[in-house]
Structures are given as C-alpha cells and as structure tokens.
Amino acid sequence: MPSRTVEHASTDDRGGASPESLRGSARLAPGGPEAGRSARKRRAIMEAATTLFLRDGYRYTSMDQVAAEAAVSKQTVYKQFADKEQLFRDIVLGVTDNAEAIITDMTSVLRTKGVASHAELQAVLTDLARRYIDGVLQPRVLALRRLIIAEAERFPDLARAYFEKAPARALEVIASALQGYIERGLLAADDPGLAATQFAYLALAIPQDRAQFFPDERPSPAERDRLASEAVRIFLAAYAPRRAADGGR
Amino acid sequence: MPSRTVEHASTDDRGGASPESLRGSARLAPGGPEAGRSARKRRAIMEAATTLFLRDGYRYTSMDQVAAEAAVSKQTVYKQFADKEQLFRDIVLGVTDNAEAIITDMTSVLRTKGVASHAELQAVLTDLARRYIDGVLQPRVLALRRLIIAEAERFPDLARAYFEKAPARALEVIASALQGYIERGLLAADDPGLAATQFAYLALAIPQDRAQFFPDERPSPAERDRLASEAVRIFLAAYAPRRAADGGR
Numbered sequence: 374m375p376s377r378t379v380e381h382a383s384t385d386d387r388g389g390a391s392p393e394s395l396r397g398s399a400r401l402a403p404g405g406p407e408a409g410r411s412a413r414k415r416r417a418i419m420e421a422a423t424t425l426f427l428r429d430g431y432r433y434t435s436m437d438q439v440a441a442e443a444a445v446s447k448q449t450v451y452k453q454f455a456d457k458e459q460l461f462r463d464i465v466l467g468v469t470d471n472a473e474a475i476i477t478d479m480t481s482v483l484r485t486k487g488v489a490s491h492a493e494l495q496a497v498l499t500d501l502a503r504r505y506i507d508g509v510l511q512p513r514v515l516a517l518r519r520l521i522i523a524e525a526e527r528f529p530d531l532a533r534a535y536f537e538k539a540p541a542r543a544l545e546v547i548a549s550a551l552q553g554y555i556e557r558g559l560l561a562a563d564d565p566g567l568a569a570t571q572f573a574y575l576a577l578a579i580p581q582d583r584a585q586f587f588p589d590e591r592p593s594p595a596e597r598d599r600l601a602s603e604a605v606r607i608f609l610a611a612y613a614p615r616r617a618a619d620g621g622r
Numbered sequence: 623m624p625s626r627t628v629e630h631a632s633t634d635d636r637g638g639a640s641p642e643s644l645r646g647s648a649r650l651a652p653g654g655p656e657a658g659r660s661a662r663k664r665r666a667i668m669e670a671a672t673t674l675f676l677r678d679g680y681r682y683t684s685m686d687q688v689a690a691e692a693a694v695s696k697q698t699v700y701k702q703f704a705d706k707e708q709l710f711r712d713i714v715l716g717v718t719d720n721a722e723a724i725i726t727d728m729t730s731v732l733r734t735k736g737v738a739s740h741a742e743l744q745a746v747l748t749d750l751a752r753r754y755i756d757g758v759l760q761p762r763v764l765a766l767r768r769l770i771i772a773e774a775e776r777f778p779d780l781a782r783a784y785f786e787k788a789p790a791r792a793l794e795v796i797a798s799a800l801q802g803y804i805e806r807g808l809l810a811a812d813d814p815g816l817a818a819t820q821f822a823y824l825a826l827a828i829p830q831d832r833a834q835f836f837p838d839e840r841p842s843p844a845e846r847d848r849l850a851s852e853a854v855r856i857f858l859a860a861y862a863p864r865r866a867a868d869g870g871r
Contacts, residue, residue, distance in 0.1 A: 578823035608856075
C-alpha cells in the first residue's frame with residue numbers, strides 16, 4: 374500500500390511544483406535558441422528535483438535520479454547546478470521570487486479600490502481574504518511549503534529565507550495597507566503588523582492546517598467564502614472604530 | 623553540512639517523542655515483572671521508531687534500524703509489532719490517546735472556575751489560550767505533528783485519526799464550554815464550533831506556524847502572554863455581547 378501512494382506522487386496528480394512556480398530563474402536566461410534550450414532544461418531539472426524531494430526527501434534523492442526524472446544527462450544537471458544543495462537552494466529561492474508576484478496580485482485589491490466607508494473596507498478585506506486563501510491553497514504552494522518545512526532542520530537558512538520572503542512579506546504588504554486605513558480613520562489599531570498577522574491567520578489558518586493533514590482536501594467555494602467573510606467580521610469587530618462598526622451593521 | 627544536522631537529530635536534542643507521549647499503550651500491559659519488561663521494551667521501540675521516522679522518513683527506516691536504535695533484538699520488535707506499518711499506527715494512535723489527557727488538562731480551567739462576568743470570562747479564556755499555546759508548542763507534540771503531516775499522503779487514515787482525536791477534539795471541548803457561556807449570556811455566537819476554531823487559531827496559529835519553519839524557536843513567556851491576551855481581546859470584540867464588552871473595558 375505505501376508503494377502505491379509513492380508511485381502516484383508525481384508532479385501531475387500530486388500537485389508538485391508546476392512550471393509556473395519555477396519560472397523565476399528562467400527569466401534570467403538571455404535570448405537565443407541555445408539559451409532557450411538551456412533555460413528549458415534548467416526548468417525541467419528543478420521540476421524533477423522538486424517532485425523527488427517531496428516524494429523521497431532531500432536526503433534520499435540523488436542527482437542521478439534527478440537527471441533520469443528530468444530526462445537529461447547527469448552532465449547537464451551538473452552544468453546547471455554545482456551540487457544537490459545548490460539545486461535545492463535555487464528551487465526555494467526561485468519560489469520566493471515568485472511569491473512576490475503572487476503577493477502583489479493578491480494585495481492589488483488593497484491599493485486600487487477607493488475605500489471611504491466601513492462597508493467598502495469590509496468588501497475590500499473580504500476580497501483580499503478570498504484571494505489569500507486561494508493563493509496559499511494552490512497545490513504547488515502547499516507542496517513547496519511542505520518541502521521547506523520537512524527540510525527546515527537541515528536547511529534553517531532556507532526556511533528563514535522562504536518565511537521572510539513569502540508569508541512574512543505578505544504580512545508586510547497587508548500591514549502597510551492597514552496603516553493607510555488607520556490613517557483614514559477606517560481602522561483603529563496600535564500595531565498594524567499584529568493586526569495584519571491576525572487578519573491573515575483568521576483567513577488562512579483553518580484551511581491551511583486542514584490541507585496539511587488532508588493534502589487532497591480543499592474547501593468548496595461556499596466554504597471558502599464563509600471563511601473569508603467570518604475572518605473579516607471578526608477582524609472588523611476587533612479593529613474597526615466603534616462608531617464605524619455600528620454604522621456598517 | 624547536511625549530515626551534521628542529521629546526526630544531531632536524536633530524541634534528546636531535537637525534541638522527538640518523549641516516553642510520556644508513548645505511555646498510552648504501556649498502560650495496557652497487565653502487572654508482573656515479565657509484563658513490565660515487555661512494556662518497557664515496547665516503549666523503547668516506539669521511541670526509537672519515532673526518532674528514526676522523524677529523521678529519515680517512514681519509507682527509509684527499517685525494522686533492523688529500529689531494533690538497533692532501541693537496543694533490542696529484531697525478534698523482540700516483531701513480537702510487539704507485526705510490521706513497520708503496525709508500529710507507525712501504534713505510535714500515532716498512542717499519541718492521540720495522550721492528546722485527550724493534555725486537552726483535559728488545558729480545558730479544566732473552563733469548567734472549574736465560576737465565571738459570571740465579562741472580566742472573569744476574559745481571565746479564563748486568557749488562561750486557556752496560554753495553556754493551549756504551551757501545549758501545542760511542546761517539542762514532542764510538534765515533532766509528532768510534523769511526522770504525521772510528512773506521512774499524510776502515505777497514511778491518510780492515520781492523519782485523519784490524529785486530526786480528529788487531537789486538534790478537532792480540543793475544538794469540541796472548547797466549543798462545548800463556549801456553549802455554556804453563550805447560555806449564560808456571556809457570549810453571543812450562532813456557531814460555537816466556528817467560534818472555538820477561531821479562538822484556537824487566533825491563539826495558536828502564529829507560534830505554531832513559526833515553529834514549523836523554525837523548529838528551535840519558541841516565543842518568550844512575555845510574547846506568549848501577549849499572543850494569548852491579544853487573541854482573547856479580538857475574540858471577545860467579535861463574540862462578547864455588545865454591552866458586556868463595553869462594561870469590561
């Protein structure tokens with residue numbers, strides 16, 4: 374029974390890193406057909422390694438296996454990555470590059486919409502909470518998160534780099550937006566950083582924790598919407614100025 | 623560098639399962655010196671296996687290694703556990719037995735204290751939040767949680783059993799206590815289960831998530847107290863009846 378699960382744990386049906394999550398490094402390659410081929414091979418190697426690291430653990434994955442899974446020669450692997458550790462580092466740091474793009478997309482709703490009332494703030498935060506839940510529940514985001522947590526004792530510096538560039542960076546962007554709402558009198562919070570963290574975990578913690586234990590389970594759209602709106606309800610009960618919260622009801 | 627980390631990942635300095643967490647099964651052994659020896663060996667095997675599963679993964683741990691780590695013969699291992707899968711199952715299910723004891727201790731504050739005012743409820747919930755944070759941040763609880771999450775795709779039924787008997791069971795007990803406060807007019811919540819979940823994650827999610835990425839990091843007592851009191855502040859802002867919350871300020 375265990376082997377069945379392992380054999381099925383491929384990128385496709387287990388939601389390992391998709392090409393999108395690895396494009397950060399590919400962008401660095403200059404133009405030309407030779408460079409394009411090299412970038413494609415690099416992506417294939419990183420994808421294969423991510424699949425194997427997640428399935429077998431970093432320790433039990435060899436560069437030979439990575440080459441076979443990526444359908445390239447071992448020489449090609451070593452031309453791109455000095456060793457297995459470098460390969461792992463490039464995967465994690467490539468993901469953190471991409472996290473910034475995801476964060477920018479999620480938090481764009483915070484900046485572009487004009488927000489002048491409690492009801493508008495509620496709508497904007499609910500939209501953010503929904504995007505945030507959808508973002509962290511993407512199979513490749515969950516898979517990479519699990520890989521980094523699994524290897525956190527072996528690579529504490531990479532766990533820290535990921536944490537600071539992905540979840541902590543998202544919190545910074547949200548805190549900065551909340552600061553804007555505080556200045557316009559729409560929120561009352563002494564510590565925007567803590568408020569942002571509470572907001573994030575109110576929205577994310579329930580589905581993210583379940584997804585760790587039940588990798589194939591996702592909330593339905595209706596459940597996702599309820600998680601988002603309940604998170605915002607609680608957040609605003611705590612952080613809206615008293616009069617605004619009453620007016621919004 | 624990787625091997626150094628691995629070599630140091632022993633039960634003692636990495637916070638693997640301690641004997642306390644494995645006592646559930648030992649209790650089943652009847653008295654007598656022979657039975658006592660057998661129970662001790664059983665505990666030693668479960669402890670050794672937990673250490674190895676966490677360090678190397680379930681897949682790459684052999685019964686031979688378990689026997690060597692536990693300093694018993696391979697025959698002794700097989701006398702106690704039919705195979706590696708049975709050993710893993712007994713570890714996880716032994717932990718869930720113990721979770722009930724931890725939950726009972728944590729939530730005892732909810733039942734024993736007479737709570738008649740908003741200020742008293744606030745004190746009780748803050749006490750609960752502190753105990754809850756301390757409970758989930760115990761090294762052996764975190765270590766077992768990581769093991770179960772790491773093997774969730776291989777053993778989905780065990781991940782479910784753990785989730786239902788440990789975190790979900792804690793939420794049930796809290797929801798039941800909240801129901802009591804709702805009936806006495808100290809809280810206003812339509813869905814005590816959701817309120818309990820929000821309470822739990824408000825208190826736990828921040829330190830628990832950090833502990834996943836930074837296994838050796840714990841909040842200081844002052845940070846822990848702030849997390850607890852902020853969680854209760856937000857929870858009561860959302861769930862205290864309006865008048866009670868005003869009176870409590």
